[in-house]
Amino acid sequence: MKREYRSWYSDRLQREMNIRVYGHAGTPLLILPTQDSMCDNFENFGMIDTVAPEIEAGKIQLFAVDTVDRETWSNVWGDKGWRAARQEDYYNYLIEEVLPFIRTENGTGRLPIAIGCSLGGLHAAIVFFRRPDLFGGMMSLSGVYDAKFFFDGWEDGTLYQNSPVDFLANLPEDHPYISLYNQKKIVLCVGQGRWEDEGRRTTAIMRDIFAGKGIHAWVDFWGYDVDHDWCWWKKQLRYFLPYVLGEQG
Template identity: 50%
Template sequence: MEIQYYRQYSHKLNRDMEWKVYGHGGRPVLFIPCQDGRFFDFENFHMTDVWAPWIDAGQVMVFSIDTIDTETWSNSQGDPRWRICRHEQWIAYITDEMVPFMRNMVNERNGWTGYPDVIVFGCSLGAAHAANLYFRRPDLFDGLLALSGIYTAGYGFGSYMDELVYNNSPVHYLANMPADHPYIDLYNKKKAIICAGQGPWELPDSTRELDGILKSKGINAWVDYWGFDCSHDWYWWYRQVEYFVPHLLGRPGAAESNM
């Protein structure tokens, strides 16, 4: 497996950011680590082994980045306005700096031209961030795999709410999305897979809330609930990746009929 390490200055965050790229060709996949996670977690927690069949076959290139959760979502004693502004800078880092880097790299490796869309994948808080990116920017992201996420910004910001917190809380902004919003048609041309277990440390009620909102808006997604033995742990995320990625990479309509 080809692995490359990068460290570059981010003008959006005013600091160096690190990431790794796994693979030699194929579609771009952005991996968002778990809460407070680092770019090397994809490898250190052996998620590379699970994705290896698709990476080695040249179907995907996985870009694993850093979070800044310790400054934002996990910084419970910090000023909430500063924290959400900092989080918005991280979102801009992804959309304005990482996505163009990813597009350029996969175009070069595959001999493509144009603007290939990105699949975004995460577990736990990484799933929350991944889903938020997908629903906020369907012009950039054409696939979502969100495992064991919490889809309300209340997890990081409690009762504090302003326009930026609202814009990072899918259960809030999707609930208020007009029925004729053009994003709904965009979502329905793409693939979103959202999964939660019902065992130890899982919080499936957040997924159920999001599921109900998606159904009420006519937004197609495959929302799946695993059993009461399915805990909030890497072992189960490995199994879910093995199960869902073939559907995610397949042709449109190849997954479950309720996607």
């Protein structure tokens, strides 16, 4: 399997940011790590091995990025307004720096699919639902979609833009993004076992928003034995990957 390590200094984040690229061709996947993790996250927990056959066959090419979660979602003692603004900086880094890099490196012209587990699932939802014109689909496993959960119930206009349960709930039913969403493959999956309470709660909210807005999405609640853990995310990634790649209906 072809592996490459890239980095550059981000003016938006004022720091060096890293990307790991897995594979030589195929549909690009933007990989958003779990909370506080970096671009080696999926590899360290065996997720790259889980989809190695597809990578080696040239069906998919993965682009795994760093996070700044320790300054934003996890920075519980920090100024909330600053934390929200920093998250917006990270969103802009992904949209304005990472996506052009993916387009150049991948070269297929295909739009990337955003994929993440846990807090990475929130990041995937943020970028996809804010800019469906730039993505081919999304898969969020055990995501929590209410940004206020990480901010003790606080929210300002900037954090609102990074809280899918809020900005989607207020999306007009004739908004052009809805037809764009419905041209893409959308997966939200959550278990009902240990450590999934908030994921379960907010995934149910997202399901109801989708139903009310006419947004077509696969929202799947797995069993009460399915915990918030890598062993299940590996199974879910393999299960949903053919769907988001358009290989099944």
